[in-house]
Structure formats: C-alpha cells, structure tokens
Amino acid sequence: MSENMIITIMKDAITTGLLVAAPMLIVSIIIGLIISIFQATTQIQEQTLTFLPKLLAVAVVGFAAGSWMLHMMMGLTSRMFDIIANITR
Template sequence: MNPQTVLTAGQEALVLMLTVSMPLLGTVMVVGLVVSIFQAITQISESTLSFVPKLLAAVLVFAMAGPWMLSTLVDYLRRTIESIPTLVA
C-alpha cells in the first residue's frame, strides 16, 4: 500500500461525505436563513422559533433523501471492504 492509495481513499471518503451531507446541510441553512430574516423583520427573539423549523426540515430531508444517503454509504463501504485484499497484498 503506497501513500498515493491512502490519499486517494481519503479524498474519495471526503467527497462522499460532502455529497451525502449536502442535501441536509443546504436545507437547514436555507430554512435558518428564512427564519432569521423573519425574526429580524418581526423582531421576535424566540429561540424555539429558529430551532423547530430547522428540525422539521431536517426530518423531512431525511425522509426524502435518507434511502439515497444510506445506499450511497453502503455502496462505498462495500467497495472499501472488497478492496482490502488488494490493498494489503
């Protein structure tokens, strides 16, 4: 196993992590921005007003994109485990 193989595996893992987490992070960021603008306009400083919509959006994204996220991670894990004999030898 050479350093290039390790760097390639690490890069692939980081790209996969970003790809899988982007739907959730993007949605929560947009909902947070909309709620923050609403709070600034109405001058309401209720903390649950910012937390509950983000939580509901995260649950909705997990319900919609969860199967894709899980299958992507399982495929990556399967490929990684199957490549162990070639990496060791």
C-alpha cells in the same frame, strides 16, 4: 499500500461524507436564513423559534433522501472492502 492509494481513499471518504451531509445541511441553512429574516422584520427575538422548523425540515429531507444516502454509504463501504481484499495481492 502506497501514498496515492491512501490519498485516494481519504478523498473518496471525504467526498462521500460531504455528499451525504449536504442535503440536510443546505436545507437547515436555508430554513435558518428564512426564519432569521422573518425575525429581523418582525423584531421577534425568540432563540428557540428556529429549532422546530429546522428539525422538521431535516427530518423530511432525511426521509426523502435517506435511500440515496444509504446507497452512497454502502457504495463507499463496498469500495473500501474491495480495496482491503486487494491489498494482499
């Protein structure tokens, strides 16, 4: 196993991880920003106000993009098993 192969595997794993996590993180950040702006304009300083909307938004994104995320992770796993099978050759 060469250094280039290890670097490629790590790059693929990190890229897949970022792609899988990105939709939920982006939606959570946007919802948090919207609620923060709402809190600043209305001067409501309730810390727990952001929790439920973020939770619901992340759940909706999880249901909507779950199939795509699963396929991305399965693709990474398949590529890893292919690499493992080819190491002995």
